[in-house]
Amino acid sequence: MKQKTIIITGANSGIGKEAARQISAQGHRVILACRNPERAHETAREIGGETLTGQLDLASRSSIHRFTDWIHQEFDTVDVLINNAADFDLSRTEPERTVDGFERIWFTNHLAPALLTDRLLDRLISSPQGRIINISSKGLMVHPFLTVDLKDPMFKNRPFSVSKAYYQSKLAQTIHTQWLAGQLTGTMVTANCIRVTNVRVDLSRFPDLPQWMINLYRLKSLFSITPEQMAETYTKAALNTEACNISGALLEHPFKENALPVYAKDPLVIEQVMHLTYRQLGITPSISYEVPASD
Numbered sequence: 001m002k003q004k005t006i007i008i009t010g011a012n013s014g015i016g017k018e019a020a021r022q023i024s025a026q027g028h029r030v031i032l033a034c035r036n037p038e039r040a041h042e043t044a045r046e047i048g049g050e051t052l053t054g055q056l057d058l059a060s061r062s063s064i065h066r067f068t069d070w071i072h073q074e075f076d077t078v079d080v081l082i083n084n085a086a087d088f089d090l091s092r093t094e095p096e097r098t099v100d101g102f103e104r105i106w107f108t109n110h111l112a113p114a115l116l117t118d119r120l121l122d123r124l125i126s127s128p129q130g131r132i133i134n135i136s137s138k139g140l141m142v143h144p145f146l147t148v149d150l151k152d153p154m155f156k157n158r159p160f161s162v163s164k165a166y167y168q169s170k171l172a173q174t175i176h177t178q179w180l181a182g183q184l185t186g187t188m189v190t191a192n193c194i195r196v197t198n199v200r201v202d203l204s205r206f207p208d209l210p211q212w213m214i215n216l217y218r219l220k221s222l223f224s225i226t227p228e229q230m231a232e233t234y235t236k237a238a239l240n241t242e243a244c245n246i247s248g249a250l251l252e253h254p255f256k257e258n259a260l261p262v263y264a265k266d267p268l269v270i271e272q273v274m275h276l277t278y279r280q281l282g283i284t285p286s287i288s289y290e291v292p293a294s295d
Contacts, residue, residue, distance in 0.1 A: 004127075005078055006238055007071070009033045009056060009116070010085025012043050015199060018231035019082065023238060024049040033067060033085075035059075056259035058112035059098045060083050068119040078123040080238045082133045083113035083173070088166045095160045102280075105162070111171030114277050120184055121189075121286045127243055130189035133237050134177045137170045138197045138252065140261070147263060148172050148273050172273055174250065174264045179274045181248030183287050192245035194233055197253055198224045225253060 011020045011032040021031045024047050033056040034040035054070060057063040077259040087108040087236045094106040102111065117132055124130035148168055152158050155165060180191035236255040237243050263269055278285060
């Protein structure tokens with residue numbers, strides 16, 4: 001078995017950590033891309049194997065640049081990128097801004113993974129079979145009419161809701177996956193999206209939650225799967241041979257394809273959301289594929 005190099009963002013805890021553990025156990029090199037280097041080193045020691053760490057704060061553009069510069073210096077190939085990290089501070093009542101002036105949830109959960117992926121595309125294309133795995137949420141099912149607000153995705157002129165901000169960013173990542181799958185046609189790189197279901201939440205990470213919300217999550221935990229169970233789908237999407245020829249799919253536990261929302265696969269919507277994405281990032285896409293004209 002050829003050893004693969006797999007980057008997982010936000011792998012200090014939860015599903016990301018369990019996916020790192022499972023992937024490392026199969027003999028692969030895992031890079032924990034995390035904001036807190038001390039916690040990342042502790043996690044790497046716990047997992048063992050060839051588990052490395054790289055500091056990455058997805059709320060900082062300069063941090064993304066430093067991390068990807070380090071990857072380019074150290075590795076010729078990246079086989080799998082799992083954009084797992086997300087900002088979903090349930091206690092937040094007002095929008096927060098990143099150091100670069102973006103609304104934090106929109107940037108961390110959507111613009112940052114798009115930028116990170118773009119800057120690592122050359123290393124993914126160098127892999128015999130590169131894979132990009134974005135993360136969405138099954139919670140979108142209770143927001144069937146949600147769209148990406150193309151005029152105000154960062155809640156500058158509309159009431160802020162942490163839930164709306166989060167699910168908008170996850171919808172945008174589903175769309176990002178569709179766009180990547182199309183752009184990467186003709187390469188050996190695939191792009192898929194995992195829809196995370198109801199997973200038990202470590203409430204100690206949210207000390208400021210009101211009691212009613214704590215009670216709600218405790219109730220939900222009775223019907224939740226464990227992070228270890230959800231991580232199995234991450235691991236299969238990253239390593240299984242059956243995933244080699246899947247691209248543009250919406251996957252969920254226990255590793256099965258699901259129907260994409262109509263909105264998320266609309267070609268015009270995909271074009272509009274990705275045009276907005278790259279305009280806000282101020283860059284042009286690193287890869288652009290056009291279907292050759294037929295004779």
